Amino acid sequence: MVGAFEQALLAAMIFVIMLGMGASLTPRDFYLALRRPQGLVIGVVSQYGFMPLIGFAMTLALALPPPVAVGLLIVSCMPGGTTSNIFTYFSRGNLALSVLMTVTSTVAGVVLIPLVLLIYAAALDLEIPRENIIATLLVLLVPVAIGMGLRRLSPNAGAVTEFFGSALALVFIAFIAVSWVPRNWQFLMTTAPATYAAAIGLGVIGIAIGYAFARALRLHPRNARTVALETGIQNAPLAIAIIALTFPADEQQAILAVGALYSLFIVVTSTAVTMLFRRANAAAEQKMPDSLL
Amino acid sequence: MDASHGHQGADRRWTAFYPAGASTEIEGTAYRTIGDLVRSVSATYGRAPAFTTCLPNGMNGTLSFAQVDEMSDAFAVYLREVAGLAPGDRVALQMPNGLAFPVAAFGIFKAGCVLVNVNPLYTAEEMARQFEDAEPRALVIVDMFAGKIPAATRGHPIPNIVVTRVAEFLPALPRGIVGLVQRWWDRSVAPVEVPHVRLPDALEAGRAHRTRDHVEVDAYRQALGPGDLACLQYTGGTTGVAKGAMLSHGNLVANMEQSLEMIPALTRGGEVALTALPMYHIFAFTVNLLAMYRIGARNVLIPGPRPLSNLRRAFENYRVTWMSGVNTLFNGLTNETWFLDSPPRHLRLASAGGMALQTAVARRWEEVTGAPLLQGYGLTETAPVLAFNPLGKARDGSIGVPVPSTLMACLDDDGRPVPPGTRGEIAAKGPQVMAGYWRRPDETAQALQGGWFRTGDIGVMDDDGYFHVVDRKKDMVVVSGFNVYPNEVEECLATHPGVLEAAVIGVPDGASGEAVRAYVVARDRGLTEQDIRAHCRAHLTAYKVPRQVVFRDGLPKSPVGKILRKDLRAEALAEGAAPRAAG
Numbered sequence: 001m002v003g004a005f006e007q008a009l010l011a012a013m014i015f016v017i018m019l020g021m022g023a024s025l026t027p028r029d030f031y032l033a034l035r036r037p038q039g040l041v042i043g044v045v046s047q048y049g050f051m052p053l054i055g056f057a058m059t060l061a062l063a064l065p066p067p068v069a070v071g072l073l074i075v076s077c078m079p080g081g082t083t084s085n086i087f088t089y090f091s092r093g094n095l096a097l098s099v100l101m102t103v104t105s106t107v108a109g110v111v112l113i114p115l116v117l118l119i120y121a122a123a124l125d126l127e128i129p130r131e132n133i134i135a136t137l138l139v140l141l142v143p144v145a146i147g148m149g150l151r152r153l154s155p156n157a158g159a160v161t162e163f164f165g166s167a168l169a170l171v172f173i174a175f176i177a178v179s180w181v182p183r184n185w186q187f188l189m190t191t192a193p194a195t196y197a198a199a200i201g202l203g204v205i206g207i208a209i210g211y212a213f214a215r216a217l218r219l220h221p222r223n224a225r226t227v228a229l230e231t232g233i234q235n236a237p238l239a240i241a242i243i244a245l246t247f248p249a250d251e252q253q254a255i256l257a258v259g260a261l262y263s264l265f266i267v268v269t270s271t272a273v274t275m276l277f278r279r280a281n282a283a284a285e286q287k288m289p290d291s292l293l
Numbered sequence: 294m295d296a297s298h299g300h301q302g303a304d305r306r307w308t309a310f311y312p313a314g315a316s317t318e319i320e321g322t323a324y325r326t327i328g329d330l331v332r333s334v335s336a337t338y339g340r341a342p343a344f345t346t347c348l349p350n351g352m353n354g355t356l357s358f359a360q361v362d363e364m365s366d367a368f369a370v371y372l373r374e375v376a377g378l379a380p381g382d383r384v385a386l387q388m389p390n391g392l393a394f395p396v397a398a399f400g401i402f403k404a405g406c407v408l409v410n411v412n413p414l415y416t417a418e419e420m421a422r423q424f425e426d427a428e429p430r431a432l433v434i435v436d437m438f439a440g441k442i443p444a445a446t447r448g449h450p451i452p453n454i455v456v457t458r459v460a461e462f463l464p465a466l467p468r469g470i471v472g473l474v475q476r477w478w479d480r481s482v483a484p485v486e487v488p489h490v491r492l493p494d495a496l497e498a499g500r501a502h503r504t505r506d507h508v509e510v511d512a513y514r515q516a517l518g519p520g521d522l523a524c525l526q527y528t529g530g531t532t533g534v535a536k537g538a539m540l541s542h543g544n545l546v547a548n549m550e551q552s553l554e555m556i557p558a559l560t561r562g563g564e565v566a567l568t569a570l571p572m573y574h575i576f577a578f579t580v581n582l583l584a585m586y587r588i589g590a591r592n593v594l595i596p597g598p599r600p601l602s603n604l605r606r607a608f609e610n611y612r613v614t615w616m617s618g619v620n621t622l623f624n625g626l627t628n629e630t631w632f633l634d635s636p637p638r639h640l641r642l643a644s645a646g647g648m649a650l651q652t653a654v655a656r657r658w659e660e661v662t663g664a665p666l667l668q669g670y671g672l673t674e675t676a677p678v679l680a681f682n683p684l685g686k687a688r689d690g691s692i693g694v695p696v697p698s699t700l701m702a703c704l705d706d707d708g709r710p711v712p713p714g715t716r717g718e719i720a721a722k723g724p725q726v727m728a729g730y731w732r733r734p735d736e737t738a739q740a741l742q743g744g745w746f747r748t749g750d751i752g753v754m755d756d757d758g759y760f761h762v763v764d765r766k767k768d769m770v771v772v773s774g775f776n777v778y779p780n781e782v783e784e785c786l787a788t789h790p791g792v793l794e795a796a797v798i799g800v801p802d803g804a805s806g807e808a809v810r811a812y813v814v815a816r817d818r819g820l821t822e823q824d825i826r827a828h829c830r831a832h833l834t835a836y837k838v839p840r841q842v843v844f845r846d847g848l849p850k851s852p853v854g855k856i857l858r859k860d861l862r863a864e865a866l867a868e869g870a871a872p873r874a875a876g
Contacts (some may be wrong), residue, residue: 026609155347159348159352163350285600286600286629288601288625
């Protein structure tokens with residue numbers, strides 16, 4: 001699907017983007033997110049409680065063929081991905097909470113992914129690549145830490161890094177959306193409507209339920225928006241790696257369908273949701289008189 | 294001016310409540326002019342940071358005391374030798390807070406020219422009126438608003454235009470990024486179409502001239518005295534006709550010293566001040582720009598504090614120990630989640646002015662930050678501070694006690710002081726009181742009577758000498774510390790073809806203290822609130838635009854046909870437009 005060079009390029013882009021994200025943060029942001037861990041707990045419950053349930057319900061509702069259903073279940077059991085941090089940043093959510101949720105759900109995934117699959121897929125025997133998990137954490141935490149350090153060293157270095165990181169993030173999002181379609185044209189044409197519904201629905205419903213759940217538990221709207229994006233946005237590359245490792249080549253194509261489609265549509269969905277969240281954020285901002293302020 | 298010194302004979306009972314360490318008089322201050330002050334203070338603090346501009350994204354730039362001194366010298370030379378200005382020539386300065394502000398302002402003072410602060414948000418019409426009156430020979434303006442120059446100077450051109458920018462004197466990379474974003478993303482900056490020079494080029498020209506011709510910059514300011522004019526600070530005064538309060542070097546230096554006496558807790562060379570209020574307003578001009586420079590503080594300048602999240606990086610990146618603000622700002626901050634999550638830990642004191650500080654807001658601020666919030670009182674004409682609450686002895690709802698070397702009293706209609714507990718017009722004497730209004734002897738005579746400056750505010754002094762403002766003699770509306778004169782808004786309304794007649798009053802408003810309300814008698818039935826507001830927005834700065842529009846069949850009038858704003862105000866109060874928090 002993606003060549004080694006492209007993969008390296010994407011990893012480098014993500015590194016720079018996360019450097020920028022980190023430069024927008026201070027240690028105090030993490031301290032605050034940890035001091036009131038409700039948000040984190042709600043996020044992880046939402047991640048491993050609701051998403052697999054949504055995935056499972058959709059396999060039944062859409063009457064998906066077994067290989068597609070397996071693919072959907074695997075994607076729905078994944079932890080949050082780096083993309084969720086980027087969208088949280090742009091939607092003016094709580095980035096520290098988002099990063100902590102990604103880290104927590106990724107680490108917890110080592111235990112929780114097999115456990116959840118045990119419930120929904122009768123112990124589908126998956127091989128979870130530890131090195132991918134470690135790589136995910138490194139690509140997330142190392143640049144974030146460096147970014148924070150840069151800001152502490154010099155607020156200007158931090159602000160410039162943040163500027164370039166976020167600019168690159170926009171390029172990155174556009175690149176994924178635009179380059180995906182021609183690369184997978186044939187695949188898009190031959191995929192069944194039910195598979196489309198599953199790939200799009202997982203993200204949309206995940207975000208909606210994540211938000212409703214967080215708000216029902218009286219999380220601040222900013223944190224609720226963070227939980228929503230974190231819940232709906234899955235680490236799809238991890239799902240693809242797991243499938244590639246676990247299943248023989250001739251079975252892979254059908255199982256990969258949901259994961260591949262999801263990677264495209266979650267970018268589209270999240271972009272729309274981010275614009276909605278930004279508008280909500282602006283509307284909630286205090287109106288200051290034009291004079292002194 | 295001399296008559297205002299030494300009030301020893303007068304009853305100044307309030308001095309018993311001065312904070313520990315405060316003198317009751319500011320003795321013949323150490324500085325004759327602001328130029329002297331800048332030179333002397335800069336020599337003391339040298340390479341320490343004096344000003345830091347902090348943009349909403351955290352990008353910043355800093356000038357040291359020595360740099361501010363050198364750059365303002367260069368600007369003074371530019372004004373005098375390159376632009377050819379003479380002492381006493383007016384120079385208009387129209388920019389939000391930024392590093393260029395102190396460089397330009399101090400340069401103007403050192404050159405012996407007169408600074409005219411102009412609100413950068415003014416419409417071209419409002420600018421034109423001020424330019425017509427002040428007749429500036431140079432204008433220093435931020436590029437964002439340079440598009441208004443042609444319309445604002447039609448008929449009375451300004452020969453020298455110096456253009457600066459928000460990110461002026463920031464390091465090259467952030468400056469470049471801000472420039473690109475403003476030009477191509479925000480589209481807030483367009484190419485400047487009038488002949489002009491950029492501020493850094495003006496400084497270069499000044500430096501070159503100084504070296505080549507061996508210009509003695511010190512000679513400019515040594516020729517000045519405390520009585521020389523420093524500022525024309527525009528205000529509507531008590532009557533609403535825009536006029537320039539003539540503030541001398543002596544007025545401003547004295548008021549700076551008086552303000553500092555009331556906050557002796559601040560240490561020399563150890564404070565970090567946050568300047569979120571615009572320095573073109575007299576409150577931040579004297580208290581933030583001058584007083585904080587005087588004590589060697591690092592002054593963190595915020596170009597635009599709206600929305601309030603623009604202040605977040607400044608609070609995160611700098612250990613703010615003192616700040617000034619208005620009720621609106623303090624109230625707004627204590628309603629921001631990020632501020633409540635991480636209130637400034639190093640804050641020692643905050644000073645409020647510009648508009649009445651609500652007791653509830655002060656309480657909440659002190660709860661959140663753990664630092665006292667003290668209210669002061671003053672007017673443009675008094676440079677501005679007249680009274681301040683002493684640290685540790687503040688009283689709810691009071692504007693505090695008169696600052697050192699100042700006499701305040703409540704006067705009856707004949708100009709005689711009334712006993713404590715009785716209402717009267719607040720009047721003041723002191724070294725900070727202006728010499729008069731620029732070229733308006735009649736207005737000056739009205740404001741300065743029998744040696745007293747009449748504030749137009751009705752107040753009460755209690756037995757200890759604390760003052761309370763209870764009413765306003767004039768019809769002026771104060772929106773977040775900015776004066777709105779009903780006359781001006783009514784005149785604007787009257788130019789709308791659909792308006793038969795209109796009256797404007799202020800109504801209490803939780804967010805801005807007061808809000809402008811227009812009563813309109815429509816000529817045609819189709820006239821809407823939106824039409825009215827759009828019309829006002831085209832001609833007036835946003836804060837003057839009526840927030841509320843009420844359509845009526847007629848307006849209350851006196852027997853001679855004068856519209857009775859007083860009746861409308863009483864009506865508005867009766868219908869429950871009451872303030873949310875007690876003032």
